[in-house]
Amino acid sequence: MIRFMSLLVAFLMLFSLVGSSALAQVDQNRVRNRFAAELEKTDRVIEQARMAINRSNTAYDAEYLRVANRQAEELLRKAEAHQNQARVLNNTNSSLTDLAYGGKLTVMARELALKAIAIKKRAEGKVEENEDAILRQLEKTDRLVEKLREKAPASIPDRLKSAFDTALENQRRAWELYHERALRASLKLSRQAEKSLLKLGEHLRSENMENQRLQNQIIQAEQKLEQFRLDIQECNSDEALELLNQADEKLKECYRYLNENENERIQNSLKHAQSFMQKAARLCSDTESLTRALNKLEAEIENHAERIIGSGNNAAIGLLESAQQHLKDARSLCDGGDNQACAARVKAAQMNLRKALKLAGN
Amino acid sequence: MHIFKFSALVYILLIFLLVDMASGEESGAFTFRAGLGYDFVSQEYFIDSVRLSGGDSLLELSLLEKDYLDDKKALLFLRYQPDLKGQYILEGGWEQTTELFRASGRGFLALGDNNNQLQAEFIADTKKRYRGEIEEGEEMTILDGTIKLKRQLFEGLSGRIRLSGESVNFDTSGLYIYNYSRLGGDLDFNFITGGYNSIYAKFGLEKRIVPDTVQLDYNIIRGGLGYLGSFLTGLASAEITVESKKYNQLENPDDYFLTSFQADLKLPMVKSFSLIGNLDLENYDFDEDNYINEDYRQAHFGLHGGWQNGDLSLSLGPEIEFLAIKSEFKNDDDYFEFYIHAGLDYFREGIFIFLDNQVGHRKYRNNPLFYSNFIFDRLSLIGSLTIFEDLNADLLLSGEWEWHSVESDNSRLYLLSLNLTYTF
Numbered sequence: 001m002i003r004f005m006s007l008l009v010a011f012l013m014l015f016s017l018v019g020s021s022a023l024a025q026v027d028q029n030r031v032r033n034r035f036a037a038e039l040e041k042t043d044r045v046i047e048q049a050r051m052a053i054n055r056s057n058t059a060y061d062a063e064y065l066r067v068a069n070r071q072a073e074e075l076l077r078k079a080e081a082h083q084n085q086a087r088v089l090n091n092t093n094s095s096l097t098d099l100a101y102g103g104k105l106t107v108m109a110r111e112l113a114l115k116a117i118a119i120k121k122r123a124e125g126k127v128e129e130n131e132d133a134i135l136r137q138l139e140k141t142d143r144l145v146e147k148l149r150e151k152a153p154a155s156i157p158d159r160l161k162s163a164f165d166t167a168l169e170n171q172r173r174a175w176e177l178y179h180e181r182a183l184r185a186s187l188k189l190s191r192q193a194e195k196s197l198l199k200l201g202e203h204l205r206s207e208n209m210e211n212q213r214l215q216n217q218i219i220q221a222e223q224k225l226e227q228f229r230l231d232i233q234e235c236n237s238d239e240a241l242e243l244l245n246q247a248d249e250k251l252k253e254c255y256r257y258l259n260e261n262e263n264e265r266i267q268n269s270l271k272h273a274q275s276f277m278q279k280a281a282r283l284c285s286d287t288e289s290l291t292r293a294l295n296k297l298e299a300e301i302e303n304h305a306e307r308i309i310g311s312g313n314n315a316a317i318g319l320l321e322s323a324q325q326h327l328k329d330a331r332s333l334c335d336g337g338d339n340q341a342c343a344a345r346v347k348a349a350q351m352n353l354r355k356a357l358k359l360a361g362n
Numbered sequence: 363m364h365i366f367k368f369s370a371l372v373y374i375l376l377i378f379l380l381v382d383m384a385s386g387e388e389s390g391a392f393t394f395r396a397g398l399g400y401d402f403v404s405q406e407y408f409i410d411s412v413r414l415s416g417g418d419s420l421l422e423l424s425l426l427e428k429d430y431l432d433d434k435k436a437l438l439f440l441r442y443q444p445d446l447k448g449q450y451i452l453e454g455g456w457e458q459t460t461e462l463f464r465a466s467g468r469g470f471l472a473l474g475d476n477n478n479q480l481q482a483e484f485i486a487d488t489k490k491r492y493r494g495e496i497e498e499g500e501e502m503t504i505l506d507g508t509i510k511l512k513r514q515l516f517e518g519l520s521g522r523i524r525l526s527g528e529s530v531n532f533d534t535s536g537l538y539i540y541n542y543s544r545l546g547g548d549l550d551f552n553f554i555t556g557g558y559n560s561i562y563a564k565f566g567l568e569k570r571i572v573p574d575t576v577q578l579d580y581n582i583i584r585g586g587l588g589y590l591g592s593f594l595t596g597l598a599s600a601e602i603t604v605e606s607k608k609y610n611q612l613e614n615p616d617d618y619f620l621t622s623f624q625a626d627l628k629l630p631m632v633k634s635f636s637l638i639g640n641l642d643l644e645n646y647d648f649d650e651d652n653y654i655n656e657d658y659r660q661a662h663f664g665l666h667g668g669w670q671n672g673d674l675s676l677s678l679g680p681e682i683e684f685l686a687i688k689s690e691f692k693n694d695d696d697y698f699e700f701y702i703h704a705g706l707d708y709f710r711e712g713i714f715i716f717l718d719n720q721v722g723h724r725k726y727r728n729n730p731l732f733y734s735n736f737i738f739d740r741l742s743l744i745g746s747l748t749i750f751e752d753l754n755a756d757l758l759l760s761g762e763w764e765w766h767s768v769e770s771d772n773s774r775l776y777l778l779s780l781n782l783t784y785t786f
Contacts, residue, residue: 051615118730132607132616146524162783163714163746166756170779173401176489177430179530180499181539185403185430188777192760196744199716203709 079112247276311360319356397783501533559591596629734768
C-alpha cells in the first residue's frame with residue numbers, strides 16, 4: 001500500500017513537472033504569435049504613415065505643410081526605430097519578458113506612426129480638404145445645374161437668370177480653384193453655388209407646380225367645353241355656339257401663355273373662358289331652350305322606342321324606360337319653374353337613350 | 363501671341379455672331395452683357411507648429427492669411443438666341459482682371475418638345491495670365507461637351523440618356539497638376555404617377571483618363587432611386603444613391619463605396635406656417651483598411667418651422683450633425699454638432715434675398731489630438747437686385763467663424779462675389 005502510494009506521489013510529481021513545462025511552452029507560443037501579429041499590424045500602420053507623408057503637397061502654403069511633414073517624418077523615424085528594436089526580439093530565443101518588452105515597443109511604434117498620420121492629415125485639413133470630397137461636391141453642384149437646365153434655358157425666368165448666372169460663375173471658379181489645388185476654397189465656393197442653385201430650384205419648383213396646376217385647370221376647362229358643345233347641339237342656339245367658340249379661343253391663349261410662363265395671364269384667360277361657357281350654359285338652360293330640347297328628345301325617344309324594344313335586349317329596354325321616366329320628370333320640373341333640375345333630367349334622359357341605342361345595336 | 367492662340371475659338375464664335383447679326387435677321391435675338399465684378403475668397407487660420415532646427419524645437423504660433431481670390435474684373439459677353447424658347451444659343455465672351463483674362467464660348471441646341479428632346483451643349487474656356495508670375499495650374503483650357511436625349515417611352519414614363527466629355531489641359535503641369543479627360547454616361551428613368559408624383563431611377567458611369575500617369579485614372583459607377591411628390595398633406599423628396607470609385611491601381615487607399623440617403627419634407631400646418639424637415643445620411647466604405655482614409659458615417663438632420671407671407675418667408679429651427687469614424691485610433695475625430703438655423707427669403711419682381719445663418723457648437727467626442735471643440739457662426743447671403751431695367755446687381759457673401767476651446771485653432775473664412783451687369 002505504502003509502495004503504491006509512493007509510486008502515485010512520484011507519478012503525480014512527474015506529471016505536474018512535465019505538465020507545467022508543457023503549459024509554459026503553450027503560453028510562450030501564444031505570446032509569440034500575438035507578438036508577431038502586433039508587429040505585422042504596426043508594419044501596416046507604418047506603411048500607411050509613409051504613404052500619407054509621401055502623398056500630395058500643394059504649391060500653396062508649402063512652408064506650413066513642409067513643417068508638418070517634417071514633424072510627421074520625425075515621428076515616423078522614431079516609430080520605425082522602435083519597430084526595428086521590437087523586431088529583433090521576435091526570435092525563438094526570446095524569453096517571455098523579452099516578448100512582453102517587444103510588444104510594448106511595437107505598440108509605441110504604432111502610436112507614433114498614427115500620430116504622424118494625424119499630423120499630416122491635420123496639416124492638410126487646415127488648408128486642404130480631401131480631394132475626393134471636393135470632386136464629389138463639384139460634381140454634385142454640376143448635377144444640380146443640369147437639373148435646373150433640364151427643360152432648356154428658357155425655363156429659367158429672366159428675374160432668376162442673373163442669379164443663376166452668378167451661381168454658375170461661382171461654380172466655374174470653384175472648378176478653377178480645384179484645378180489650381182486651392183481645395184478648401186474650391187469646396188466653400190462650390191457649396192455656396194449649390195446653396196444658390198438649391199434656392200433657385202425651390203422657386204422654380206414652386207413655379208413649375210403652379211404651372212402644372214394651371215395646366216390641369218386648362219385641361220379640365222377643355223373637357224367642360226367639349227361637354228358644352230354636345231349639350232348645345234340640343235339647345236340649337238347660335239349665340240351659345242359663338243360663346244363657346246370664344247371660350248375655345250381663350251383656352252388656346254392659355255396654352256400660349258403657358259409656354260411663356262405667364263401665369264397671371266393664364267388665370268385671366270381661364271376666367272374669361274369659363275365665363276363664356278357659363279353664359280352659353282345659361283342660354284341653353286332657359287325655359288324656351290329647355291322646352292325645345294324636351295320636345296326634341298321626346299320625338300327621338302318615340303322614333304327609337306320600337307327599335308329598342310324590338311332588339312329584345314333587356315338592359316336597353318330598361319334604359320329606354322329610365323329615359324322616358326327622366327323625360328317625364330323633366331317636364332314636370334320645367335313646368336314647376338326648376339330649370340336647373342329640369343336640365344339635369346334632360347341630360348340624364350339623353351344619356352340613357354344613347355346608351356340604350358348602343359346596346360340595341362344602333 | 364498667346365491671346366490669339368488660345369482664344370481663336372472665341373474669336374471665331376464672336377465673328378460668326380457679328381456677321382450673322384450684320385445680316386440684319388432677327389437682330390433682337392442678340393444681346394450684349396457687359397459688367398464689372400469683384401471676387402474675394404480668403405481664409406485666416408492660426409498655426410501652431412513645432413519648428414525643428416537641429417536638436418531644438420520651438421513652438422511657433424502665427425496667424426496665416428490666404429487670399430485664394432481677390433479679383434476685380436470686367437466682362438463682355440455676346441449672346442445669340444433666336445427664339446424665346448432658347449432652343450438655339452451661341453454665346454462668346456471675354457473676362458479680364460488686372461492680371462488674368464478668360465475667354466469662353468458656349469453653344470447650346472435643343473430639338474423637340476418637352477417629351478422628346480435632344481439637347482447638345484459645348485463649352486470652351488481658356489484662362490491666361492498676362493501680368494505677373496504664372497502659378498502652376500493657373501493657365502488652362504477646358505473643353506466640355508454634353509449630349510442628352512430625352513424620350514417619352516410610355517404614358518407617364520420617360521427615359522433620358524446623357525453622354526458627356528471634358529478635357530482639361532494646363533499650360534504648365536506639375537506633380538499634382540496634370541491634364542485629364544473625363545468621359546461619362548447616365549441613364550435615367552422617370553415615372554410620373556397620378557397626382558404628378560415622380561419616381562425615378564438613375565444609373566451612371568464615368569471614367570477619368572490622365573495621360574501622364576495611368577495610376578490616376580479612375581472609374582466611377584453610380585446608381586440611385588428617388589421619389590419627388592406629395593406626402594401626407596405636403597411635399598417630400600427622397601433619394602438613395604450608391605457610388606463606387608476605383609482607381610487604376612491595386613489597393614488604392616482612395617477607392618471607396620458610398621451609400622447615401624437624402625430626404626426633404628415640407629408639411630403645411632396652420633395658415634402660413636409649415637414644418638420643414640431634412641435628413642442626410644452618408645456611409646463611406648473605403649476598400650482598403652488603412653489610416654489615411656477611414657470608413658465613416660455622417661448624419662445630418664434638421665427640423666424647421668417655416669412661415670410665409672407673400673414675398674417673404676422665414677424659417678427657424680435646430681439641426682444636428684454627427685460623424686462616426688471607424689478607426690483603431692482611440693482619439694479619432696468623431697464629432698457631434700448642434701446648431702440653430704435661421705433663414706430669410708424675400709422674393710419679388712426685381713429683387714430677391716436669401717439669407718441664412720447657423721450658430722452652433724461642435725464637440726469632438728474622443729478628445730482628438732489635433733482638433734478642439736468650437737462654437738461657430740456660418741453666414742450666407744445671396745441677393746439680386748434690378749437697379750434699373752436691365753442693370754442688375756448680384757451678390758454672394760459667405761462668412762464662417764470658428765472660436766475654438768484651443769484659441770490657436772480659431773479660423774475664419776470669407777467669400778464674396780459681387781457683379782454688376784447690364785444687358786442690352
